[in-house]
Amino acid sequence: MSNTLNGIDLTALQQFAESVAHSPAKGDARFNVKTKWQHQARTAVFVNEVVRSIMQPDGRVRLR
Helix, strand or coil: CCCEECCEEHHHHHHHHHHHHHCHHHHCEEEEEEEEECCCCCEEEEEEEEEEEEECCCCCEEEC
16 A cells, blocks of 8 residues: 555655754755735735755755
8 A cells, every 4th residue: 555645655755854853954945936916815826946955965965
């Protein structure tokens, strides 16, 4: 039986969460988004860029 929920590998997600708990820099991310109001309670959100950090084998952090 697969350990997925809505297409997300839950085992990999748990491993990532534990890794970030031990080294928070692994979870760094920056988002460039724009939100536009479109009447009443409706908005449109545009994601221009997502930058996340990746831990290199030598321990250095690289932004991608």
